[in-house]
Amino acid sequence: MAYLPDEKRYATMKYNRCGRSGLKLPAISLGFWYNFGGVDPFENCRSIVRKAFDLGITHFDLANNYGPPPGSAEETFSKIFKKDLAPYRDELVISTKAGFYMWPGPYGEWGSRKHLLSSLDQSLKRLGLDYVDIFYHHRPDPDTPLEETMSALAQAVRQGKALYVGISNYRPEQAKQAIEILRQLGTPCLIHQARYNIFDRWIEDGLLDLLSNEGVGCIVFSPLAQGLLTSKYLGGIPEGSRAAKGIASIKPETITPEKLEKIEKLNKLASERGQTLAQMAIAWVLRKSSVTSALIGASSAKQVEDNVAALNRLDFTDEELRFIDEVIK
Numbered sequence: 001m002a003y004l005p006d007e008k009r010y011a012t013m014k015y016n017r018c019g020r021s022g023l024k025l026p027a028i029s030l031g032f033w034y035n036f037g038g039v040d041p042f043e044n045c046r047s048i049v050r051k052a053f054d055l056g057i058t059h060f061d062l063a064n065n066y067g068p069p070p071g072s073a074e075e076t077f078s079k080i081f082k083k084d085l086a087p088y089r090d091e092l093v094i095s096t097k098a099g100f101y102m103w104p105g106p107y108g109e110w111g112s113r114k115h116l117l118s119s120l121d122q123s124l125k126r127l128g129l130d131y132v133d134i135f136y137h138h139r140p141d142p143d144t145p146l147e148e149t150m151s152a153l154a155q156a157v158r159q160g161k162a163l164y165v166g167i168s169n170y171r172p173e174q175a176k177q178a179i180e181i182l183r184q185l186g187t188p189c190l191i192h193q194a195r196y197n198i199f200d201r202w203i204e205d206g207l208l209d210l211l212s213n214e215g216v217g218c219i220v221f222s223p224l225a226q227g228l229l230t231s232k233y234l235g236g237i238p239e240g241s242r243a244a245k246g247i248a249s250i251k252p253e254t255i256t257p258e259k260l261e262k263i264e265k266l267n268k269l270a271s272e273r274g275q276t277l278a279q280m281a282i283a284w285v286l287r288k289s290s291v292t293s294a295l296i297g298a299s300s301a302k303q304v305e306d307n308v309a310a311l312n313r314l315d316f317t318d319e320e321l322r323f324i325d326e327v328i329k
């Protein structure tokens with residue numbers, strides 16, 4: 001049966017302006033890093049995306065290398081798009097990125113014009129789209145002049161292959177330069193994508209202030225520390241979880257008794273607030289007005305539903321914030 005999105009999908013989601021641009025992003029966006037690869041059951045991927053769109057999540061984040069295998073998350077997106085979302089293209093913000101290793105030889109990664117523009121063409125083919133809404137440089141390249149990388153991003157916009165551009169994983173000083181170059185090129189930097197969660201607060205050390213002064217949005221990835229900031233690991237490592245699969249940086253050996261003790265305390269605070277820990281962790285990143293969107297991952301439609309309910313309680317008392325600071329010291 002044809003998919004009909006929920007008519008009330010815009011009723012409860014919050015939309016935040018991305019920096020000083022005209023674009024609004026949902027307070028919660030969905031990423032395709034894991035769980036959408038060629039190895040993952042397609043109908044589950046499809047149900048996650050449908051649930052997200054039904055709940056007002058208009059932004060889906062991809063990259064050339066997401067899978068596994070690399071590239072397959074874009075192909076999964078394309079299949080779902082053709083089946084369910086094509087009539088709603090203008091309601092969607094789709095992003096992709098280039099910069100991490102994608103193909104052999106000197107042009108398969110980093111920040112050359114050659115890599116970025118070839119990779120974008122490959123991504124558009126896999127995604128089955130004429131353009132992406134946001135094209136990112138995925139990580140800074142120590143060897144390529146920043147002017148070359150930024151002018152490749154600007155060229156993608158001039159070619160009509162991207163509407164906006166962004167950077168990811170850039171430290172404040174590099175970000176400042178990139179933002180300045182993009183401004184001179186007439187293609188303002190829309191957004192910076194950076195890791196941020198209760199356990200990893202590096203962006204509070206200069207980056208958030210910079211972005212807010214420059215009018216650049218900030219979308220924060222791994223707000224749940226890949227699942228650690230939920231209650232799922234409190235009773236051991238559940239089968240099928242990211243830690244059980246040993247993927248990404250959430251290896252079983254990183255879930256130490258000390259970490260679990262902290263998670264237990266955070267979990268207790270969350271329940272006193274009438275939330276799950278996942279919901280509190282999302283609300284916590286969104287407490288900063290310079291954070292445009294929390295970019296979550298999910299392995300089921302239910303997780304998306306639970307996480308979006310974070311929006312029911314976003315405020316924190318000073319005492320709660322102090323308690324969280326103490327726990328993670």
Ligand SMILES: NC(=O)c1ccc[n+]([C@@H]2O[C@H](COP(=O)([O-])OP(=O)(O)OC[C@H]3O[C@@H](n4cnc5c(N)ncnc54)[C@H](OP(=O)(O)O)[C@@H]3O)[C@@H](O)[C@H]2O)c1
Nearest residue numbers: 031032033221222223224225226227241242296297299303
């Ligand atoms: N720019 C970059 O360099 C970069 C790097 C990393 C990520 N990203 C982007 O950010 C997105 C999100 O990253 P992430 O996947 O690390 O985010 P995350 O939201 O911190 O972690 C997602 C994982 O947490 C678990 N989870 C989610 N909701 C849950 C719930 N309600 N209850 C229990 N467990 C829950 C699931 O793990 P299980 O699979 O174990 O169920 C899920 O796969 C990526 O998809 C990607 O788009 C960008």
